[in-house]
Amino acid sequence: MKLAQGKTPSRRRSIPQQQLGVRLQALREGAGYTQETVAKLLRCHVVTLSKMENGRTSLRPAVVRELARIYEASAEEAERLVGLCDDGDGAGWTVPYRDAIAEPVSALADIEARAGAIFDYAPELVPAALQTSSYAEYLVNLATEVRAERRRQILGFKMERQQRLFTRNPRPSMKFVIHEAALRARVRSERVMADQISHLVELSNQKDIEVRVWPFEAGPHRWMSGAFTLLQSGDNRYPHVVYTETQVDERYVEKQEHVEQYARLFAQIRRKAVPIKEFPL
Missing domain, CATH: 3.30.870 (Endonuclease; Chain A)
Structure with missing residues (x-):
């Protein structure tokens, strides 16, 4: 088992969280939106949106569904994205x-x-x-x-x-x-x-x-x-x-x-x- 290297502790990015960010970025780019435009639609700072796409912040299902609506994602895709949200079902004990x-x-x-x-x-x-x-x-x-x-x-x-x-x-x-x-x-x-x-x-x-x-x-x-x-x-x-x-x-x-x-x-x-x-x- 690998050991930690003594770095300053930081919030761990879960694998689903990282995948959610990558997928949201792909959807945004596929829809032809800039981060600045989507940030305005969400009424949030562009830095916040950047953290979402980098997997550095947890997302609530409601936010993910709103992004899916903006990007005109299918209902099936929207639910798959929601499934990647951190939901506290036993993870995080480490x-x-x-x-x-x-x-x-x-x-x-x-x-x-x-x-x-x-x-x-x-x-x-x-x-x-x-x-x-x-x-x-x-x-x-x-x-x-x-x-x-x-x-x-x-x-x-x-x-x-x-x-x-x-x-x-x-x-x-x-x-x-x-x-x-x-x-x-x-x-x-x-x-x-x-x-x-x-x-x-x-x-x-x-x-x-x-x-x-x-x-x-x-x-x-x-x-x-x-x-x-x-x-x-x-x-x-x-x-x-x-x-x-x-x-x-x-x-x-x-x-x-x-x-x-x-x-x-x-x-x-x-x-x-x-x-x-x-x-x-």
């Missing part, structure tokens, strides 16, 4: 941790609060959502250059993120594929790994949770570029997104044709993976 975690990780946790389905491929480590506290604590403490208090905050964030995800009602459908390498690599001790694997098996017995293993004997597959998480909206108000992460940056894939490619890829990997309850560990 704010107390914003000094300890990177903004994209905070956004990921907030997107999980709305997801109807989560698909996760993990080649080197057990996915964060499935880690035991001992396993997670060891990984967090590998970052010895980070002060101890901040590491405690990061661990607290990871554990709360799990708790919120697994106690949601309704809970999202979750499917995980873990490469065998992640389960063979010893983290801290044999006991920690044994407990971690037992935890994975136990979780796989729960409704709407599937854990599979990509075995060594299956060889390489089409996706050998690292972990990814695909999050699908629960009610189609929000777009589906894919989150990927490296040591140097994080990336959200939001173009729907690319998201669909990830979905097809995950389905292919999952078909050849073995349910963890049937895998010899």
Whole structure:
């Protein structure tokens, strides 16, 4: 998990909020309006409109509907835009941790609060959502250059993120594929790994949770570029997104044709993976 870089805290822009701003700007330009003209119609300052289009301010549904009317958007498009408004349905709980975690990780946790389905491929480590506290604590403490208090905050964030995800009602459908390498690599001790694997098996017995293993004997597959998480909206108000992460940056894939490619890829990997309850560990 990436760590925050000690920047001055700022209000996080959610992925839906950013997408709403981009879409509103495209509609305005398509309608041939300048920001100055629309600002006058809304009776607001042009700087305020600029913040709306940059995703730097939350928008009320009434404002979005008025903009859709000005731009002569279809009723269907107007409702899709309204669906991107921040509505406080469980998102935003990460704010107390914003000094300890990177903004994209905070956004990921907030997107999980709305997801109807989560698909996760993990080649080197057990996915964060499935880690035991001992396993997670060891990984967090590998970052010895980070002060101890901040590491405690990061661990607290990871554990709360799990708790919120697994106690949601309704809970999202979750499917995980873990490469065998992640389960063979010893983290801290044999006991920690044994407990971690037992935890994975136990979780796989729960409704709407599937854990599979990509075995060594299956060889390489089409996706050998690292972990990814695909999050699908629960009610189609929000777009589906894919989150990927490296040591140097994080990336959200939001173009729907690319998201669909990830979905097809995950389905292919999952078909050849073995349910963890049937895998010899």
